[in-house]
Amino acid sequence: xxxxxxxxxxxxxxxxxxxxxxxxxxxxxxxxxxxxxxxxxxxxxxxxxxxxxxxxxxxxxxxxxxxxxxxxxxxxxxxxxxxxxxxxxxxxxxxxxxxxxxxxxxxxxxxxxxxxxxxxxxxxxxxxxxxxxxxxxxxxxxxxxxxxxxxxxxxxxxxxxxxxxxxxxxxxxxxxxxxxxxxxxxxxxxxxxxxx
Amino acid sequence: xxxxxxxxxxxxxxxxxxxxxxxxxxxxxxxxxxxxxxxxxxxxxxxxxxxxxxxxxxxxxxxxxxxxxxxxxxxxxxxxxxxxxxxxxxxxxxxxxxxxxxxxxxxxxxxxxxxxxxxxxxxxxxxxxxxxxxxxxxxxxxxxxxxxxxxxxxxxxxxxxxxxxxxxxxxxxxxxxxxxxxxxxxxxxxxxxxxxxxxxxxxxxxxxxxxxxxxxxxxxxxxxxxxxxxxxxxxxxxxxxxxxxxxxxxxxxxxxxxxxxxxxxxxxxxxxxxxxxxxxxxxxxxxxxxxxxxxxxxxxxxxxxxxxxxxxxxxxxxxxxxxxxxxxxxxxxxxxxxxxxxxxxxxxxxxxxxxxxxxxxxxxxxxxxxxxxxxxxxxxxxxxxxxxxxxxxxxxxxxxxxxxxxxxxxxxxxxxxxxxxxxxxxxxxxxxxxxxxxxxxxxxxxxxxxxxxxxxxxxxxxxxxxxxxxxxxxxxxxxxxxxxxxxxxxxxxxxxxxxxxxxxxxxxxxxxxxxxxxxxxxxxxxxxxxxxxxxxxx
Numbered sequence: 184x185x186x187x188x189x190x191x192x193x194x195x196x197x198x199x200x201x202x203x204x205x206x207x208x209x210x211x212x213x214x215x216x217x218x219x220x221x222x223x224x225x226x227x228x229x230x231x232x233x234x235x236x237x238x239x240x241x242x243x244x245x246x247x248x249x250x251x252x253x254x255x256x257x258x259x260x261x262x263x264x265x266x267x268x269x270x271x272x273x274x275x276x277x278x279x280x281x282x283x284x285x286x287x288x289x290x291x292x293x294x295x296x297x298x299x300x301x302x303x304x305x306x307x308x309x310x311x312x313x314x315x316x317x318x319x320x321x322x323x324x325x326x327x328x329x330x331x332x333x334x335x336x337x338x339x340x341x342x343x344x345x346x347x348x349x350x351x352x353x354x355x356x357x358x359x360x361x362x363x364x365x366x367x368x369x370x371x372x373x374x375x376x377x378x379x
Numbered sequence: 380x381x382x383x384x385x386x387x388x389x390x391x392x393x394x395x396x397x398x399x400x401x402x403x404x405x406x407x408x409x410x411x412x413x414x415x416x417x418x419x420x421x422x423x424x425x426x427x428x429x430x431x432x433x434x435x436x437x438x439x440x441x442x443x444x445x446x447x448x449x450x451x452x453x454x455x456x457x458x459x460x461x462x463x464x465x466x467x468x469x470x471x472x473x474x475x476x477x478x479x480x481x482x483x484x485x486x487x488x489x490x491x492x493x494x495x496x497x498x499x500x501x502x503x504x505x506x507x508x509x510x511x512x513x514x515x516x517x518x519x520x521x522x523x524x525x526x527x528x529x530x531x532x533x534x535x536x537x538x539x540x541x542x543x544x545x546x547x548x549x550x551x552x553x554x555x556x557x558x559x560x561x562x563x564x565x566x567x568x569x570x571x572x573x574x575x576x577x578x579x580x581x582x583x584x585x586x587x588x589x590x591x592x593x594x595x596x597x598x599x600x601x602x603x604x605x606x607x608x609x610x611x612x613x614x615x616x617x618x619x620x621x622x623x624x625x626x627x628x629x630x631x632x633x634x635x636x637x638x639x640x641x642x643x644x645x646x647x648x649x650x651x652x653x654x655x656x657x658x659x660x661x662x663x664x665x666x667x668x669x670x671x672x673x674x675x676x677x678x679x680x681x682x683x684x685x686x687x688x689x690x691x692x693x694x695x696x697x698x699x700x701x702x703x704x705x706x707x708x709x710x711x712x713x714x715x716x717x718x719x720x721x722x723x724x725x726x727x728x729x730x731x732x733x734x735x736x737x738x739x740x741x742x743x744x745x746x747x748x749x750x751x752x753x754x755x756x757x758x759x760x761x762x763x764x765x766x767x768x769x770x771x772x773x774x775x776x777x778x779x780x781x782x783x784x785x786x787x788x789x790x791x792x793x794x795x796x797x798x799x800x801x802x803x804x805x806x807x808x809x810x811x812x813x814x815x816x817x818x819x820x821x822x823x824x825x826x827x828x829x830x831x832x833x834x835x836x837x838x839x840x841x842x843x844x845x846x847x848x849x850x851x852x853x854x855x856x857x858x859x860x861x862x863x864x865x866x867x868x869x870x871x872x873x874x875x876x877x878x879x880x881x882x883x884x885x886x887x888x889x890x891x892x893x894x895x896x897x898x899x900x901x902x903x904x905x906x907x908x909x910x911x912x913x914x915x916x917x
Contacts, residue, residue, distance in 0.1 A: 187574065191498045194570045202562055202604050209608025209638060213623060216634050225701045226631070256627070297626045303701060354627030 224307035227300040229349075232317060234310035241275035242338045248346045249336075251280060259355040260288045261322070266329070274338040282315065282330045282351065286322035293321045293358075296351045305347040308337035315370060319356060328370040413508070416500035417907060418485045423803075424507050425482025426796070430875070432474030432514065433789075437865050439467040444861035446844050450851050460844035461529035462521060468532030469550075472650065473557045474514050476784065479792045480653040481506075481564045484592045487799065488568060490898040490905065491586045493577025493914045498570040506563035513556035520546035520553075531842060533643070536624030536635035540616040551614040558603045565599035568592055577897070579916035583674065586896050590677050591656030594684045598645045598652070601688075606642040609635070633698050640691035648687045651783060652680055654751075654791030655722055658744050660896070661798050662726050665741035666733025667893040672725040679718035686715045696767045705764045712762035716755065723752055738891065739813040743794035746821055747787060754782025757832065772842075775835025781828045793820075793871070801890045805904030806883035812874045819867035826860030 220226035249272055251265035267280040286292050296316040300306045311317075315330035322328060406414060412424060442463045446454045455463070485503065489496055497503050521527035528550040530538035539547060572593045576585070585593075612623040612635075622628025624635045655676075663670045670676065692700060692708045700708075726748050737745070757779040761770055770776060793816075801807050830853040835841075839850045846854065877883070889899045897916070901909050 190574045191570050194573055195499065195566060198566045198569060198600055202566075202600050204604075205601055206604035206608055209605040209642075210612075212605075212608075212638050212641065213612075213634065216631070216637060225704065226633070227699075228631075231629075295627045301699070303699070352626065356627050 224305070225303045227303035227306050229298045229300055229306050229309055229311060229316075233312050233314070236277055236310070236312045236335060239275045239335075239338065241273050243273050245274055245338075245340075246271050246345070247274060247336055247340065250346070250348045251282075252348060252350045253282065253353070254350070255353045256355065259292075259294070259353050261286055261292065261294060261353055263351075263353050265351075272336055274336045274340055277312070277333065277335045279313075279331050279333045282332065283327065284320070284322065284330060284353070285327035286324060289324045291321060291323045291357070293319050293356050294353045295319050295356045296353050299350045299352070301348045301350070302344065305340070305344060308340040309347075309349070310335055310337060316351060320370070322371075326371060330370045414504070416496070416504050418489050418497045418500070418503065419803075419905065419907065421497075421503050421507050422482045422484075422486030425478045425485060428507070428510060429475050429479035429482060429792075430872075432470050432478070434868065434872070435518070436467050436470035436475055437868060439463045439470070440861060441865050443467065444858040447846070447854050448858040449855065450846055450848055452845055455844070457844045458526055458529055461531075461842065462527045464842050465528045465531050465534075466517065466521065469517060469528075469554075470514070471784070472532060472646070473554070473561075474510075476650045476788050476792070477561060478510060480592075480595070480650070480788075481561070483588075483653065483657070483792070483795050483799075484564070484568050486803065487898060488571055488589055488592060489575070490901065490909060491589050491896060492572065492575065492580050493897050493910045493916065494571060494575035495908065495911045495913075497567050498575055499567045502563050503567055506560045506567065509556050510560050513553045513560065516549050516556070517553040520549040523549070533639060534610075534613060535639070536613065536616065536632045539613050540624055543617065547617055548614065551610045554610045555607055558607045561599050562603050565596035565603075568596040569600070572596075577910065577913040577916050583677070584916060586656075587659035587670065587673070587676055587680075588653070588656035591652045591659075591680050594680050595649050595652045598649050598684055598687065602642045602645040602649075605638065606646075609638045609642060612638070633695075636695050636698065637692070640694045641688075643694065644691040645684070645687045647780075647783070648683055650788045651751075652684065654747070654788050655680060657791045657795045657798075658726060658747055659722075661740050661744040661794055662729050662748075664798075664891050664893040664895070665738060665744070666730045666735050668729055668733040670725065671728035671731075672721070675721055676725055679721040682718040683715055686711065686718075690715065693762055693767075696764050697771045709762055709764045713759060716759055719755055723748060723755075734893075736892075738797075739808075739810065739817060740794045740798035740891075742814075742817045743790050743797060746817075747790045747794060750782055750786035750790065750825075754779055754787055757782065769838075770835065772840055773835040774831040774839045774841055777841050778828050778831035778835055781831070785828065786824055790820075796875075798891070799898070800878055801886040802898060802903050802905055804878050804881055804883075805885060805902075806878065806881050807886050808878045808883060809874050812870055812877070816867060816870040816874060819870065820864060823860050823863035823867055827857055827864050828860075830857050830860075 220228055248269060250269045251267060253263045253265050255261055255263050262283070262285040264283050265280065266283055270278060270280060272278055284294070298314075298316050300309055311332060311334045313331060313333040315332060320328070320330065412420065415421060415424075440463075442455060443460065446452075446460055485497065488494075517527070523544070523546045525544035525546065527546045528534070528539075528543065530543055534550070539550075572585070572589060612621070615621040616623050616625060616630075622630040624630050624632045626632065659670055659676055690708055690712045692704065693712045696705055696708070735741070757775065761767055761776065761779055797808065797813060834846075834850045834853045834857075837850065839846050886903050888902050890903060891899075897910075897914060898905070900914070
């Protein structure tokens with residue numbers, strides 16, 4: 184192999200390393216994106232797991248308006264609404280709001296609620312101690328449920344924010360996630376009628 | 380054996396004029412083209428392939444303009460309209476502009492740096508010959524049940540993951556193959572430029588076309604793999620149950636846009652940096668002056684390439700980003716206009732007080748400078764976050780990127796073809812036809828794209844087969860301009876067929892009076908093998 188060919192081969196190997204590295208980087212962007220959003224909260228995604236409420240000082244001097252809106256993704260037949268549309272809270276106070284769902288379809292559907300907070304930076308200060316969105320929710324045909332969400336607002340919430348909106352979107356994940364037995368759903372309003 | 384010219388001494392080239400001893404190994408007919416590893420043959424293949432794709436993609440644009448000629452739905456159904464906009468974009472980007480630049484690089488880079496061929500000739504053959512397969516797959520998907528891809532060339536999730544047809548798999552594989560081809564081509568260009576420059580061809584003596592292609596090649600190997608990753612994620616989301624872009628499964632559709640535009644913004648510079656190189660070769664020739672600010676051109680190209688990695692989210696201002704991020708991407712985007720402005724200034728300064736003549740390549744080059752700058756200015760308008768909310772996804776955006784891609788990239792490719800064609804064929808092309816091609820294209824392209832600014836500002840959305848009645852008059856003119864521009868390219872086709880049949884006056888080795896550089900030192904037509912003994916650049 185000539186000197187030239189050797190030099191070329193070395194260079195090709197180096198460049199291929201860049202190519203493979205960049206292909207990997209494309210996929211690395213996925214976790215990086217999540218980490219970046221977790222740290223900065225700019226995506227409006229709230230945490231996926233429960234926060235622990237420790238008795239903290241309630242800031243009575245500030246009142247924050249929180250609005251709840253709900254929607255279902257295209258093709259998702261459930262009825263879904265917030266029983267509390269709007270609530271005024273003091274930072275540090277623990278509150279529970281309920282959401283009503285009903286499955287009008289004639290088959291079992293498993294739902295996953297995805298939260299989104301606007302303005303996005305509030306996501307860092309909205310702490311949920313309990314949320315139906317942490318788990319998938321199965322309902323048999325015709326069943327209904329009341330799903331609670333318990334939260335408090337971190338008193339560190341920036342001064343200029345006095346109002347924010349929490350939106351939940353329900354996705355149909357039947358057959359896509361873990362297969363859940365309906366009896367595991369703790370939020371059911373009434374037991375399903377036994378089909379006798 | 381020292382032939383002493385003023386700056387450059389090519390050696391042995393005269394010997395090859397009468398010496399075809401390499402050529403008798405070459406198979407004739409179709410095998411010559413299938414098996415060729417010669418950079419000139421592969422360059423020709425790339426250029427013809429790009430031109431055929433340009434005509435096919437152009438035919439799709441004609442379908443789009445025919446449907447939009449008058450309001451209402453009359454010619455095609457909306458799903459087919461969407462397939463036309465999608466495949467038109469994919470073909471023009473990956474099938475026409477990029478292969479045309481690769482073809483020019485194949486022809487010119489070895490000749491400009493005094494190398495006998497590309498560094499990796501066998502890979503060069505592969506990188507071309509996988510391309511027709513890729514586009515055959517893409518085009519054949521149009522005939523599938525349910526039609527081809529219809530989610531736009533940007534294939535945003537969930538359009539491409541949830542709402543697309545089975546042809547998505549074919550789309551993904553064809554993009555994989557196009558990407559592999561581009562990456563191989565880019566590696567070849569980089570290795571050639573690094574390892575095969577003639578003695579004395581230092582970095583800062585390299586012609587600007589070589590410089591801009593070197594930087595483009597680095598952009599290609601940096602971002603084409605990211606595109607490959609993005610289409611792979613779309614494939615697994617659609618067919619294998621992953622949730623990269625599916626919110627229900629913990630993914631995020633907005634993340635698709637981040638990944639796509641991380642590829643997509645450098646991609647637009649991949650399609651314009653070689654054009655800057657071409658214009659920087661042509662303007663000094665016909666102004667008969669050295670290029671003004673050579674070093675600043677090199678640094679400006681490099682700065683544009685680096686900045687291109689930090690501006691991607693200006694395509695996404697309306698996705699609900701925080702204000703701080705919008706400000707960052709707005710200012711970073713506007714910053715790019717500084718090195719771009721340096722380039723435009725340098726071209727104008729090169730022409731200033733030059734002994735200018737307006738041969739056909741120069742006509743296209745001057746048109747490029749004026750019209751590309753218009754596209755640059757509308758780009759600057761789009762960069763302004765608050766007004767982008769008005770412009771986003773309207774025909775204003777369509778006007779902007781067609782000014783930079785058609786009157787920018789494609790005009791530069793045409794300028795390059797007219798500039799180097801006599802060197803390739805040894806005969807002057809039909810100048811009358813060329814002038815007809817230029818003037819018809821220039822007028823019709825402006826009738827085609829300029830009114831799009833107005834309908835866009837007035838709120839006409841892109842990628843929709845129908846529109847409100849108040850846009851009817853402008854759209855009629857836009858469509859007429861479109862048909863005229865499409866027909867004008869048939870003049871180009873006729874001219875190229877004549878040129879390939881070697882009709883026309885023989886030309887000297889220099890071809891153009893003011894042309895300088897190694898490729899003008901070798902005879903016209905360029906012999907099959909050149910610079911087997913490297914020239915010495917002083």
